[in-house]
Amino acid sequence: MANAPIRLLIAASGTGGHLFPAIALAQKLPDYQIEWLGVPNRLETQLVPQEYPLNTIAVEGFQQGFGLSSIRILAKLALAILEVRRILKQGNFQGVFTTGGYIAGPAVIAARSLGLPVVFHESNALPGKVTRFFGPWCSAVALGFEVAAKYLPRAKNVCVGTPVRGQFLDGAIDAPLDLAIPDGVPLIVVFGGSQGAVAVNKLVRESAKAWFDAGAYIVHLTGDRDEEADSLKHPQYIALPFYNNMADLLQRATLAISRSGAGSLTELAVCGTPAILIPYPFAAEDHQSYNADVFTKAGAALTLKQSELTTEVLQNNVLNLLQSPDELAKMGEKAKAIAVPDSAEKLAQLVREVIET
Secondary structure, three states: OOOOOOEEEEEOOOOHHHHHHHHHHHHOOOOOEEEEEEOOOOOHHHHOOOOOOEEEOOOOOOOOOOOHHHHHHHHHHHHHHHHHHHHHHHOOOOEEEEOOOOOHHHHHHHHHHOOOOEEEEEOOOOOOHHHHHHHHHOOEEEEOOHHHHHHOOOOOEEEOOOOOOHHHHOOOOOOOOOOOOOOOOOEEEEEEOEOOOHHHHHHHHHHHHHHHHOOOEEEEEOOOOOOOOOOOOOOOEEEEOOOOOHHHHHHHOOEEEEOOOHHHHHHHHHHOOOEEEOOOOOOHHHHHHHHHHHHHHHOOEEEOOHHHOOHHHHHHHHHHHHOOHHHHHHHHHHHHHHOOOOHHHHHHHHHHHHHHO
């Protein structure tokens, strides 16, 4: 039994921003026996089961002040903690890794109640409420941005960056895309993270004619919640709900227009893609604006507030950048300077240090 593999439970649920870093970490721990903790009917049920056993629990977050619904949520939380304790004990797990969100609460509490170590990864510049509350309970908090440490004064913080999917590290720069985009033309890539961005989609469609006239092509990843996704037809415009080969697409892009979720920013940085960032205004505690601020201060991106954004403002900012290739090149270089390409390795090393000592 001395050589039995270490068993790790990964608690990551919901969006790509929570799941992709956890999957990237798992791939760097091939000698570990890994199982997953998720929630029914979320993205993990599509991405995880073909690679790792998936355990699901019923849990939800507190969206508003304390009331009758909070009592129901607390009861669910208590049951979830008991269920995670059962999973940890029956599976003889030796540690827990989590990327936050409301699944982290029961995972951290259950693990610590059993004396098991926990590594928590926080990808945002402004740590979420769950991270700020549970961070001090954890053996280590791995940070995507150094600036996040000031919000976690009682936690054991280690800055490792945020891991990206393996496709971003394969070195396939300028690989041909399976999209009808001529060589040499300016390419604008628009995406809103794993959930899309309907408000941004509308502004882009309204602005697109001026960009077409400037010779640009647009690849617009609309997400699956935009009822008008097919409303614009033009030979220089490609609209898709999603696109799997994001690494090659962003490496080919002249400019990206994006939300500023931590996962999207990490991918932009690794690819060295200059960007116009439009933070999602309803993100918890406006954390996307904090993320965007890191890139804007570094000179890697331009940030535009959605509340102040008009078609004319977006149209002109994009045209100005398309007409300034030197500025775009500088932004791309500064984006690459933010990137931590070996983030997954650093995070895996931290997990090993915590769990194996």
